[in-house]
Amino acid sequence: MRKLRIAVIGAGVIGKMHIRNLVKGVEGAELVAVASPSMARHTEWLSGLGVTNQFVDYKDMLARVDVDAVCICSATNTHLDIVRHVASLKKAMFCEKPLDIHFRRSKEIAAIVKDAGVPFQVGFNRRFDAQFNQLHRVVSQGEIGRPQVVKITSREAELPPRGALKSAGNVFIDIHVHDFDMAQYLMGDTIERVYVEGGAIADPSRADEEGFVDTTVITLKFSNGGVGTIDCSLLAVYGHDQLAEVLGSKGLAKINNTAPTTLEISNEQGVTKDKPHFSCLDRYPVSYANELAVFADSVLNGKPVLVGAEDSLRAERLALAADISYREQRPVYVREVN
């Protein structure tokens, strides 16, 4: 059984997560090398996992190791150069979201991979999570009739450190791009207009931080008439609160949070169960492994990738529209963004 030989570029939090998954075992894939500009800091950890092919320079790695595909987890602003190089080598790519924080550069990436004709999957891992997957399945199979309203709750347990969001773009492009993708995926429709209310509400002391917004409510208008709302907070102290539902003409389909255990303690204070998981890494571990397995299957067996550059552009365009709406306090048509 042939396995896809994957090299990982980037060894930050997300890079490490993919590396760990590949070492533990992702169906159809194997890790063959890792490159990171700050490799000195990661070499001990990688060696402990048995990863011996370590490189500082990804070009060097790709020149010396036999690789089928690359998993791009480096800083977002490095994606374009890496994609251009890997595309020139005609290797398949799995790239973390967003493609870039500048839409022009994201479109450039999409054009490069289209021209190169290489498989290219983007890291919208929630599509590979059992809960979201099942929700999508029942909606798309018509179990709740015609979809009319989508609601998503997207809350993080703790605020990012000062400055973190700036390099990552902003909350819309860094975090809620997942929610924009999911909203369209669940409704089976595209969004034509967004409106955002929000601000530095959880931590008003950071209102001066460039681009800092910690709490928003995003209203969506879909092309076929449906509506939606995404409520977002970067400070839900009880955990990673990630809910989604679709109301249709024949009923409602809704997914709930998962938690570490089902334990419930009843005492004089009340009936208490576990908090939701703390972060996306705790909440979505299986989805991260699944997305790579599906990617491997696509590449090895010549199947179309399930979520590609065009899907990412669709979500990123919405993130930009949301940012404009927030700054200009008006509804913004997605077609305004180009």
Added chain:
Amino acid sequence: MRKLRIAVIGAGVIGKMHIRNLVKGVEGAELVAVASPSMARHTEWLSGLGVTNQFVDYKDMLARVDVDAVCICSATNTHLDIVRHVASLKKAMFCEKPLDIHFRRSKEIAAIVKDAGVPFQVGFNRRFDAQFNQLHRVVSQGEIGRPQVVKITSREAELPPRGALKSAGNVFIDIHVHDFDMAQYLMGDTIERVYVEGGAIADPSRADEEGFVDTTVITLKFSNGGVGTIDCSLLAVYGHDQLAEVLGSKGLAKINNTAPTTLEISNEQGVTKDKPHFSCLDRYPVSYANELAVFADSVLNGKPVLVGAEDSLRAERLALAADISYREQRPVYVREVN
């Protein structure tokens, strides 16, 4: 123990509900008479309940029966005249919401009762529901820290008959006025800006019906920075879906639907429990009796009413702002409405 002698004006669905509650027993209150312009249709039902003081003309009733207070449940466009008359008699009033569908007339009502100095309570029954009440209590006592986001789901199980919404104003003033009141009550703050997306989404064939909107998402911006969302549908086939939550700096407080029973059946198809109650009458029965008991207590013991004409104006102003937002597709400041 003296009881407040209440006469009911109007014997429609809501009037009948209050009459039934008063006959079954509302603490501190007793029903002494009922007036309805279409009394002929109600006389048999009222006699069956033992209500013998029946009148076609409410002025006639108030002239002949010894009454402490009036419960106004007649058509909304009759409120103004009735209030003017009852105020001139210096009787206390419990009036169904909204005061009127025209804001100018609602303000007139508020001015009349203020001038008359009579107790005047408006039928925002949810404030007297155990769930909403407890939610308000924990939020206002600071159990979840500083409130940041309010979310309300407000769904009806079935569409109103064609034309019904027109005489009732529109969904914003007839139905969601409850949600506007609750959103401000829960946050302990006023809303300064609203934005609405929506349409005839559940039943597009009624898009031509004047003022018909069956599905909306309403975004709220509060004066002190908080945000909120109310999602509304007039066609949730599984029942009266009424949820509310407040996210604060120390946690989340949330209430769930109630259902007829806690029965749960597990079989080869899944694990199934009762649907939520079907309508507001099934969902909120206790709150309707409670609001009259609290009204009776206010009047009998000279306490201030808990929710008066000014509260209603605040909610009605929001309903108008929402209607403008929907029609003009732009965020509307509440201060624009006067």
Added chain:
Amino acid sequence: MRKLRIAVIGAGVIGKMHIRNLVKGVEGAELVAVASPSMARHTEWLSGLGVTNQFVDYKDMLARVDVDAVCICSATNTHLDIVRHVASLKKAMFCEKPLDIHFRRSKEIAAIVKDAGVPFQVGFNRRFDAQFNQLHRVVSQGEIGRPQVVKITSREAELPPRGALKSAGNVFIDIHVHDFDMAQYLMGDTIERVYVEGGAIADPSRADEEGFVDTTVITLKFSNGGVGTIDCSLLAVYGHDQLAEVLGSKGLAKINNTAPTTLEISNEQGVTKDKPHFSCLDRYPVSYANELAVFADSVLNGKPVLVGAEDSLRAERLALAADISYREQRPVYVREVN
């Protein structure tokens, strides 16, 4: 609409509860008098409720007031004399459970009411609770196929005061008689054998108190082969924990506890909701009013009572068998008890 004229005998906790319900309004019934040997202690409370017909001697009351039916809530050991007297007057009776703590005397009561031919209902209120009622309905309608196993949890929030259980018989006859009745009612079958393990486990310091048992597990064998278990504790600090389920060939039907509200608070400690109600009075208020309304309907309209003396004997016989099993540490056939 004629109402059943009910006189209450006994004004202890349960008597007061029925009195309050009748004053608030029980469909088809009205309270006409109250008798209690310790009337001096209750007279102020009763007068406050507007109950003016107050008697020390129930015979006196029945001689002087026009009464259709009697609600017997006095000390259990007084039931026999009262029933004999009321039966001689040919009045209908609603009698609290158990008929007596001595099975011989309970049988005497059953014989008296049978001979007199008067309507006689026993206070198994849970049969009139929405949850248990719905559970019984789905099981008896075959929704879960052939019933095979019944499980009941029956826990009280706090230990009775020292000595209380002695006068009340013991836990089996005073408390779990409800569970024995329910187990047979739900399974639609009779129990032929019981086995009990238990002891003074929650409060071992009361092991010396005559008849004191605070924690038991009761195993049931039904005549048609089914089995069951009732787990009982008098010290569940989190509240009145009352669960029931029936496993059948096509699935499981199960009811859960009810709680004051549906509020749920999520914070750094966990996700906490309300405790179950504290006592039977909080948990079953509607059922207590319902059972009297159904009794009134039976008497007024000549319908058979839904739960009579024979049903009570069936449950009391099981309580005695359980007590023997507990004391002799062996399975006991119900037919051994006579």
Added chain:
Amino acid sequence: MRKLRIAVIGAGVIGKMHIRNLVKGVEGAELVAVASPSMARHTEWLSGLGVTNQFVDYKDMLARVDVDAVCICSATNTHLDIVRHVASLKKAMFCEKPLDIHFRRSKEIAAIVKDAGVPFQVGFNRRFDAQFNQLHRVVSQGEIGRPQVVKITSREAELPPRGALKSAGNVFIDIHVHDFDMAQYLMGDTIERVYVEGGAIADPSRADEEGFVDTTVITLKFSNGGVGTIDCSLLAVYGHDQLAEVLGSKGLAKINNTAPTTLEISNEQGVTKDKPHFSCLDRYPVSYANELAVFADSVLNGKPVLVGAEDSLRAERLALAADISYREQRPVYVREVN
């Protein structure tokens, strides 16, 4: 990082599950060989997984492959011979439960491994399941005070094929041995007396099948006074229903079932969520990998095993006592079994 070199003996359902886990990756362990008397049927499957060391004869395997430990998953009646042989080689052993269906032989196994002084862990996987583990943790840390009552629900989704239970002993030794182990583990106490009611209730047509019992209620009396109940069914059509709770002096701790997803669909029929998982393989996958990882850690690092032969004897003795109780219809003291 050295890994424990494990050889698996037996390739039935459980053997295959352990093999699959070891191939996917169990921390600290690696699969080095598999032996099965019916290897011909498994060779293709094993080769597909990359397992090349395949043997018909386990002695042959142990003679030829460098092995640190053996995982014994063969038919229960072969355990004794295998354990004797492996013990003579001084290898560590992980052995599936029960040790044997004859208590005399189980004791022989325990004696052999004690004499040999080799690490020996028994397959009580539920101790390594997150839910049970957390329940045990909170109880043993005193969070619910002094434990008083333990309740376990142990239901399978489908009846075993005719004859299957006979070779496996009976339900008590084959299935409920898990529950006996868990009951004692959770209560931190030993059981001194058991009583069983039950029969061929789900499928009466198999009442004639030797040793066939599909439904039981097992009552437990603990040495320190606590009580417990285990209710068991081999036909819960809605899935693998595995609940456990401990009632203590300060509250209740309870675990619920897990299900494939958190999806909930609300429609005109009700509110429906996923059934519990179907079988132990679906319900406990992580626990099976965990138990091997913990075993590997014990052996590699010289730590005592967490659940050994003596624990298994304690559970098996209870299974025998239960079987006697069922057949003789009387409470049985565990000390009667030797």
